[in-house]
Amino acid sequence: MKNWKSWCIAMAVNKRRFIKDKVSYSCSMPGVWKAVAHSEGCVVVYHAPKACAHITEEMERNQYFRMLARREFTNPPYTAPLITSNIAKKESIFGGTSLLKKCLDYVVATYSPRYIMVTDSCVAGVIGDDSAAICQEAETEHGIPVLYVDCHGFLDGEYYGGFINAAKLLIDRFMVKKEVPKVNSSANAPYKVTLIGEKDGPGSLAIQQFCTLIEDFGLEIYKSFPGYCSIEDMQKIGESDLTVILGGTQKAYAYLREIADYMTEKLGVPHFASDYPIGWEGTKRWLDDFSVFLQNFKDQSDFKGEPPHPNIDIEAVKANVWRRFEEGLAPFKKTLQEASIVLALGYINPNYDLSWVLEWLHLGQLALNRVVILDNVPEAQQAAYRTMIQRFYPETPVVLETVETVLPKEALIITTQELAEPFLRQLILPCLPPIGMAGLVQMYRKLFMLARRRGERGIVLYGW
Structure with missing residues (x-):
């Protein structure tokens, strides 16, 4: 090997400024919006000052440009309009419930939504507005679901707090447990899998890779919950055979598992408790664990006739992954x-x-x-x-x-x-x-x- 100094040019290592924080803070409202951002027919209302919408805008801008650069852009990128009630000085003193009511009336008249998702800002939390009561009143008056997510910006939650609470609310309101008989006529039908999380959406390389791994086992990807589901999609998720979590960080995975556990409790849909695979060693472990999970799931299923899947040739699956x-x-x-x-x-x-x-x-x-x-x-x-x-x-x-x-x-x-x-x-x-x-x-x-x-x-x- 050449001498290190002989093949270097004379320049010092000049680093960009690096900021290290031990504690992070975030707002719960963008998490609520993100949970339904791609849900057709939904409108999100922040009971908040107008400027609060910019928190969500800033958060999404980097992802938007990243999707464009990767050619993973989906058109339209989002389907759920974001509206603020525009709390101002007057409401911060005397309360803003009447303003929220007018805002909901405006949303119904302007967008004809199938359902509305409402959450509070820090200001609404401080002044103590009873937003839940206003949402119930609006639901009765307009005859559409008006779902209230009990979070208050930076006060008592953070991004994933809003995301998780919104997802649980969707499960409670739109999902039902359905018994789909495993009769001989459907013996060859693949298991249906619902993904928990989004990883930049269905067009992203991450989602495509994840779906390919799951489909290697002969399974069918149904939907990605909660962000990419219409009401009809959510109503059918109860028919899923299992769910798989798309996390990424320890924090994200823990929160998303909370959704998966809640779905198991409410709908009886089991989930594969493992985060996504990393590298070849991690991919092999993930494939082995998923194979064992599927075998146990098959053994515990109450089929009338033969189960729909033979024993899994895990080595063939690994060979296929390595070939790609x-x-x-x-x-x-x-x-x-x-x-x-x-x-x-x-x-x-x-x-x-x-x-x-x-x-x-x-x-x-x-x-x-x-x-x-x-x-x-x-x-x-x-x-x-x-x-x-x-x-x-x-x-x-x-x-x-x-x-x-x-x-x-x-x-x-x-x-x-x-x-x-x-x-x-x-x-x-x-x-x-x-x-x-x-x-x-x-x-x-x-x-x-x-x-x-x-x-x-x-x-x-x-x-x-």
């Missing part, structure tokens, strides 16, 4: 194997596991020339990084950033944190690991795009 991975990697493999790659690791949330990154490089048989641990990484995390690197790349040099550390201009820099030097070609790692093997192929494609970049100017690509 190799086919996806093939167009990028030669270019990436010839590239010089440097991994720059900065501080990340301790709950996030970056071992998938090393496995991703290793599976592609890519040469990792060096790992630079940035100076904002605590000692405990440094040790975890070294253990992770040792497992996949025991011969790769690992250095701590110092004032003399330089990065090679010609290398592909894979980093957790954007570096300010304009001549570097950087791939910023995603905050959440990509789903399964298709997610790894997508990351190879991004790295390939980075490798094809020519000229003196650098570039920054984002892995999400």
